[in-house]
Amino acid sequence: xxxxxxxxxxxIKDLQPYQPGKPIEELERELGIKHIIKLASNENPLGPSxxxxxxLRGGLKNITRYPDGFxxxxxxxxxxxxxxxxxxxxxxxxQVLNIIAQTFLTPAHNAxxxxxxxxxxxxxxxxxxxxxxxxxxxxxGHDLHAMANAIDETTRIVFIANPNNPTxxxxxxxxxxxxxxxxxxxxxxxxxxxxxxxxxxxxxxxGFSLLGQYPNLIVxxxxxxxxxxxGLRVGFSVSSEHVANLLNRVREPFNVNSxxxxxxxxxxxDHDYLEKSKKLNTEGMKQFEEGFRQMGLRWIxxxxxxxxxxxxREAMPLYNKLLHKGIITRPIAMYGMPNHLRISIGLxxxxxxxxxxxxxxx
Ligand SMILES: Cc1ncc(COP(=O)(O)O)c(C=O)c1O
Numbered sequence: 196x197x198x199x200x201x202x203x204x205x206x207i208k209d210l211q212p213y214q215p216g217k218p219i220e221e222l223e224r225e226l227g228i229k230h231i232i233k234l235a236s237n238e239n240p241l242g243p244s245x246x247x248x249x250x251l252r253g254g255l256k257n258i259t260r261y262p263d264g265f266x267x268x269x270x271x272x273x274x275x276x277x278x279x280x281x282x283x284x285x286x287x288x289x290q291v292l293n294i295i296a297q298t299f300l301t302p303a304h305n306a307x308x309x310x311x312x313x314x315x316x317x318x319x320x321x322x323x324x325x326x327x328x329x330x331x332x333x334x335x336g337h338d339l340h341a342m343a344n345a346i347d348e349t350t351r352i353v354f355i356a357n358p359n360n361p362t363x364x365x366x367x368x369x370x371x372x373x374x375x376x377x378x379x380x381x382x383x384x385x386x387x388x389x390x391x392x393x394x395x396x397x398x399x400x401x402g403f404s405l406l407g408q409y410p411n412l413i414v415x416x417x418x419x420x421x422x423x424x425x426g427l428r429v430g431f432s433v434s435s436e437h438v439a440n441l442l443n444r445v446r447e448p449f450n451v452n453s454x455x456x457x458x459x460x461x462x463x464x465d466h467d468y469l470e471k472s473k474k475l476n477t478e479g480m481k482q483f484e485e486g487f488r489q490m491g492l493r494w495i496x497x498x499x500x501x502x503x504x505x506x507x508r509e510a511m512p513l514y515n516k517l518l519h520k521g522i523i524t525r526p527i528a529m530y531g532m533p534n535h536l537r538i539s540i541g542l543x544x545x546x547x548x549x550x551x552x553x554x555x556x557x
Pocket of ligand 1: 236237286287288289290313356358359360387389416417418419425428429430
């Protein structure tokens, strides 16, 4: 028998497949229960925007044609006041992260990440055989001083999630700016802003305002969270034109499908939906914090659409008990956080059901 892992490219054999949140249908099949709620993948609990659904119906007639990203690129450019030449579209921002890694990393280089940071960064780095330098976290968040110190002559990329998943922690605008000043001009900094739309904290700033100053900065965004399009897979990055030009050489042609492109365009104009998503999230976050306070549980303060709650013992048995009550949350032991569960903010009634189930179990 051939051991195919010996044939796999350099970094592949040490990788673990990404573990997604458990799908509702899978739990239905396994336990035969109904009325399941999923608070496991930081999806938008509102359901799709009616305006997006209507546009998608109209877009179906074009599926025989290859997609054309021109209109979405132009819309992103005008909405965020950048040039279309600075934009790279992705099949989810996850694909953009992979494109960035493919563009700049080789087995002779390393990338710097924080402990407890989004797990796709280690996958993107290791699959290319590049080295991963993981910097210990500070209060569960990114320690940007230590990350700047970790940069060496073979560092090509630093990944920063702001806010971070699964911790919900964040770095202020001035922290990011100070960090950028310390980073050598040849090191690419990826500022992953997948959850930026949810943020209400005044000291937080998007990296968009720094792009003019730092040609080595790439900001990534997604339509999967606040815009409610996770299933369609669409995200993008904004960078200097020079860097975008390189990324777009690696990007496969037609990497975002026509329905996703259309939905994202409509979503960018659907300000009501975005406002509703944000308000629901802010209220839901308060609901969870209050519930945890009443139960005497500790949590990591989060500015995203999920919250990591701590049990001071292994969380997996609690996760399983919640599953039996039809509630899917996210164990995050693979993020080095075995005592936490990450819970996505849902509808008020879903949050309530999750909190009362936790109360019963504890
Ligand atoms: C921090 C962060 N970045 C990027 C992504 C990727 O999202 P998508 O590929 O759906 O755009 C996620 C998804 O969970 C995330 O948490």
